[in-house]
Amino acid sequence: MDNFWDLSDGEDITKTGTQFEVGGGDIEPIPNNTNCTAIIDLAGWDTYMDGQKFISLRWSILAPVELKNRKIFHKLWVADPNPMWEGDVDAKRDKAKRMLVAIDQNAGGKLLKSGKMPSDEALQLHLTSVPMTIKVKTWESKDKTAKGNYIASVGPKNNVKPEPVKVTRGMIDDEVPF
DSSP, X not given: OOSTTXXXXXOOGGGGTTOOOOOOOOXXXXXXXXXXXXXEXXXXXXXXXXXXXXXXXXXXXXXXXXXXXXXXXXXXXXXXXXXXXXXXXXXXXXXXXXXXXXXXXXXXSHHHHHOSOOOHHHHHHHHTTOOEEEEEXXXXXXXXXXXXXXXXXXXXXXXXXXXXOOOOOSSOTTOOOO
């Protein structure tokens, strides 16, 4: 392959045109009120369309085995208000901070002990790869066109010996966060 745009099957990429569909099937949400053992394999700050900051966590399920390696994306609106929330934004932010503290405590409690707003590096270093128990619930959009999962609760998972899981650090191997 000499040209970046060459396809491995030898087909002419210019025949793609203006429409393309990846294909594949819809992944059904994990059933409501499912208890799982999971780890956070990616953690850091992210921004919403208008620049509001939130903590983005990606959970990877370890058990039950039929859900192993499924991912759940978790937004914690601990800094800016969630632009889609229509209730008391301070109460919602406090709830998100309590969830973050529970996660942190299960992972060793180093973020809370620092007393500072955690950096991307601190979130990744201190929250990832620690098995925890999570309760997964389902959500559905008002117009019923979208559905998915969210983390409803988190707790400790004692005496867990998870099978090795490839942890995605979100960085190149030589970019060590310390």
